[in-house]
Amino acid sequence: MIERLGLMATQPAQPGISAVVLLLLGLPLLLGVLGAWFRPLRGGVVASVSLLPLLATAWLLLKVSTHGVQAWTLDVGPLALHLRINGLTLLLLLLTQALTLASAAYAPGYLRVAVKERSxxxxxxxxxxxTMVASLSLIWLAADLLTLYVGLELMGLAAVGLMLLPGHVEALAAGMRYLLLALVGSLAFLLGVALLLGGWGRLDLAGLATAVEPGPLLWVAMALLSAGLLLKAAAFPLHTWLAPVHASAWTPVSALHAALVIKASFFIALQLWLVLVPDAAVAAWLVGGMGTAAVVWGGLMAWRAAKIKDVVAWSTVSQLGYLLLAFPLLIGTTPAVAAIAWEGTWLQLVAHALAKAAMFLAAGNLILFTGEWRVEGLAGASRRFPLALLSFGIAAISLVGLPPSAGFTAKWLLLHAALAAGHWPWLLVLAVGTLLSAAYVFRLFRFSFIEDAPHFGLRRVPGGMDLIALLLALAALLLGLVAQWPLGLLSMTGGAP
Incomplete structure (x- = not known):
């Protein structure tokens, strides 16, 4: 199991790796401070600067593809931080940099049109x-519980701060609720870490994998760790904070949060299960049951939602359920089943991240164009705002799981894994989830094609904002045609089982 996560590198890290990783973590912080000072007004300028961390990630990709998995220890005073880079890490780093570049390029136009510097x-x-990008990168790289905790806390605080930016009463109430629940999740996670440290005297994942022994202490620790992480990931039934937060958040913030932030908690949880309790099949089925409930309940709520952003937010709850199916398909199954499920899980994560970011940006554009928050208020949008609606529709193709999108390929792999394992309930979950996804997407399109629509109070929106949403949607669609590249990346660097 550890080999899948790149925790068993047998050779020292190549020269320059540590320096480039520190640059990768420090650049977003520096660029964030410069952005606060200069207040960029053009997305092109922001996009050009945001390419720098992407170039650093590309250099790491070249090194790992040549020399294999890289793992090393970074000494910070008396603390030893364990880091590693493998195919999975690189895939998530590339996804983070690409989505951050898109959201950052979208933000100046959004601030001019929607905020108008009033806030x-x-x-x-x-x-x-x-801060959010740096903390996400740290989570992808971390190979010990202390570093994971630091990254998780920095990410959570940055996410809460971003949710509070609108400044109105609804945003403050939703943001404070999010902060309270995030702190509860952090406390549970920290208690679990303390139990592991007290029981086995170490925090590095590779060492814990060989040291921990089954027993009440391990199960209590895993229960606390899992509860805290699933709360932060908005997994059913710990999801109630998600929709109110996104309803009031700025559009580029919602896009990054749904695409990346909740995925980080899922990544940590799955990693800990694979390392510490790789044979806990019964408990993994319970998590799969939570995923089933998430798919059904999130889909129904998205179908019933009255507001456009609520549709997309509840869709996130539903789509996260597919990722939770990774637990029963990876734990307690044969190596062949686990290999297929491993590929399907991470391709589903990437496909959902691209499609959901595109969908939030397209929905934000529709809201800005029309001045309407309600789904019913989109009547006639197909004639007046075809590009924004096209972006939403292309993203929905991957979300529903239609060919040739990456969402289709990922669900096909999960379906294959469930068939190979003989886990028939997950086949039903995938089928019902697909139908529910189509239902709430087609409901939104039904209103947009109403011909006798009233005249909108139109608002002028920069064309670049539509273009960014369209590019992300196309990326989610076309990735299905070249899915062998991200899957090959995992196996190329020792990231596959």
């Missing part, structure tokens, strides 16, 4: 965004 939050957006 002081426009300046705070950039350092908080930089």
């Amino acid at each position: 002081a939050g426009g300046a705070w957006l950039w350092p908080l965004l930089g």
